[in-house]
Amino acid sequence: MALLEVKDLQVEFPLGRKTLKALHGVSFSLEKGERLGIVGESGAGKSVAAFSILNLLTRPGRISAGEVRFEGRDLSKLSADEMRQIRGNRISMIFQDPMMTLNPVLTIGTQMIECLKAHRDISDKEAKELAIARLRDVMIPSPEKRMDSYPHELSGGMRQRVVIAIALLTDPSIIIADEPTTALDVTIQAEIMSLMLDLCKTNNVGLILITHDLAVVSQVTEKMIVMYAGRIVEQGETQDIINNPKHPYTRGLIKALPQENLPGARLNQIRGSMPSLDAIPVGCAFNPRCDFADENCCKNLPELAGPIAHQAACTKIDTLPEFTAVGARK
Amino acid sequence: MMPLFIRLIRSEMMEILQMDYVRFAWAKGLNPARVYFLHAFKNTLLPVVTVGGVQVGTMLAYTILTESVFQWPGMGFLFLEAVNRVDTPLIIAYIIVVGLIFVVTNTIVDLIYTWVNPTVKLVGQKS
Ligand SMILES: Nc1ncnc2c1ncn2[C@@H]1O[C@H](COP(=O)(O)OP(=O)(O)OP(=O)(O)O)[C@@H](O)[C@H]1O
Ligand SMILES: [Mg+2]
Numbered sequence: 246m247a248l249l250e251v252k253d254l255q256v257e258f259p260l261g262r263k264t265l266k267a268l269h270g271v272s273f274s275l276e277k278g279e280r281l282g283i284v285g286e287s288g289a290g291k292s293v294a295a296f297s298i299l300n301l302l303t304r305p306g307r308i309s310a311g312e313v314r315f316e317g318r319d320l321s322k323l324s325a326d327e328m329r330q331i332r333g334n335r336i337s338m339i340f341q342d343p344m345m346t347l348n349p350v351l352t353i354g355t356q357m358i359e360c361l362k363a364h365r366d367i368s369d370k371e372a373k374e375l376a377i378a379r380l381r382d383v384m385i386p387s388p389e390k391r392m393d394s395y396p397h398e399l400s401g402g403m404r405q406r407v408v409i410a411i412a413l414l415t416d417p418s419i420i421i422a423d424e425p426t427t428a429l430d431v432t433i434q435a436e437i438m439s440l441m442l443d444l445c446k447t448n449n450v451g452l453i454l455i456t457h458d459l460a461v462v463s464q465v466t467e468k469m470i471v472m473y474a475g476r477i478v479e480q481g482e483t484q485d486i487i488n489n490p491k492h493p494y495t496r497g498l499i500k501a502l503p504q505e506n507l508p509g510a511r512l513n514q515i516r517g518s519m520p521s522l523d524a525i526p527v528g529c530a531f532n533p534r535c536d537f538a539d540e541n542c543c544k545n546l547p548e549l550a551g552p553i554a555h556q557a558a559c560t561k562i563d564t565l566p567e568f569t570a571v572g573a574r575k
Numbered sequence: 576m577m578p579l580f581i582r583l584i585r586s587e588m589m590e591i592l593q594m595d596y597v598r599f600a601w602a603k604g605l606n607p608a609r610v611y612f613l614h615a616f617k618n619t620l621l622p623v624v625t626v627g628g629v630q631v632g633t634m635l636a637y638t639i640l641t642e643s644v645f646q647w648p649g650m651g652f653l654f655l656e657a658v659n660r661v662d663t664p665l666i667i668a669y670i671i672v673v674g675l676i677f678v679v680t681n682t683i684v685d686l687i688y689t690w691v692n693p694t695v696k697l698v699g700q701k702s
Contacts, residue, residue, distance in 0.1 A: 331604070345596060347599075350617045351614070360604070
């Protein structure tokens with residue numbers, strides 16, 4: 246049995262008279278120590294999927310169907326107390342913007358120690374030592390001094406390191422990282438990413454990595470999911486998908502990478518933009534933007550098909566031309 | 576003054592409960608009391624302290640009104656009498672005392688500020 250199993254998850258936002266559906270049945274699973282990437286355009290529902298795992302959706306969002314199983318337990322059936330013992334303890338989260346995730350009026354130390362004390366029966370002194378050890382793991386210089394600092398005294402990269410340290414404090418089995426490097430300077434993105442990867446590997450922590458960066462996904466993860474308009478359109482082993490994408494949307498994403506294009510040439514792009522939640526086209530949601538769409542695509546919704554190691558939700562997989570990268574891939 | 580504070584705290588709280596750091600506090604698995612009273616409430620104190628300082632001043636000014644309406648013998652009433660009698664020394668004394676109270680409350684507000692908001696540092700204070 247997988248460590249985390251998400252089955253046919255559906256999320257909706259009741260807004261006044263109409264109800265917006267943000268996820269239409271998303272399923273995936275994660276084994277111990279495994280790393281899963283979730284990619285997709287803005288608005289595809291990646292964050293919604295991540296937050297619904299820990300049941301932290303912003304109101305009025307709610308899980309309308311499906312289940313999330315962690316170590317075999319259905320999380321929706323847990324009491325508030327039991328759920329709290331999973332949040333931050335067994336499953337941690339890292340948010341996108343480190344400028345906003347740390348509370349501006351509390352010291353780093355307070356914010357670390359409170360997390361430990363919420364889940365462990367330990368003294369202040371032990372908690373402090375553990376916190377300092379974690380700060381050292383994420384390579385923060387003079388961690389003892391940093392314990393008394395406020396978030397505004399640290400740079401963005403440092404703050405994200407602190408957030409990572411907090412996520413790792415309780416030795417969780419899974420970390421969910423929602424675009425952990427998007428808000429950072431490009432020069433430190435790679436540094437933070439490799440730090441995260443190292444720490445996950447050494448502590449055997451599972452990682453769900455949400456990102457826009459396909460290069461990062463291919464370097465860090467073993468499995469990946471491509472999302473479009475609240476559905477999974479392709480999933481499987483990362484290398485397989487990157488080298489041989491089946492769904493036209495995934496192909497578009499990969500072709501749009503700068504390194505796929507010759508220097509000086511116009512960058513490829515997928516025409517059009519993602520539909521809003523109240524205007525998702527009938528049939529395959531991608532059909533208005535797809536170069537290969539036909540009548541059938543505008544009527545019937547394709548299901549994920551193919552071997553578990555690489556599935557795509559497209560009825561025309563077999564008839565699509567062979568995928569060829571434009572430029573040389575590194 | 577109470578209703579004003581309650582409304583202010585309420586609207587601030589609504590806003591702050593949407594912030595990422597409150598969501599992060601939930602994600603850390605803290606108990607609700609700690610999230611509400613420490614993480615969220617401490618952030619609402621900032622505007623409350625600011626408004627509170629100004630309110631003390633307003634309250635002082637309105638004593639003149641309340642005291643003359645209800646014929647209470649107080650500082651405001653005394654001041655009004657003094658104006659009627661053109662008792663200049665008393666008027667001056669009153670203004671000095673009120674001015675002093677203003678200065679003192681505002682200094683206290685500034686001091687509280689550094690406590691609730693760590694980004695504010697008074698000059699000369701060691702970080
Ligand atoms: N609180 C909310 N109320 C209404 N709709 C919401 C709410 N939160 C998210 N949505 C909708 O859910 C959809 C998915 O949003 P989500 O934040 O998961 O996108 P995302 O894939 O994480 O995008 P990004 O890459 O920009 O982070 C969006 O269309 C958004 O409008
Ligand atoms: Mg998001």
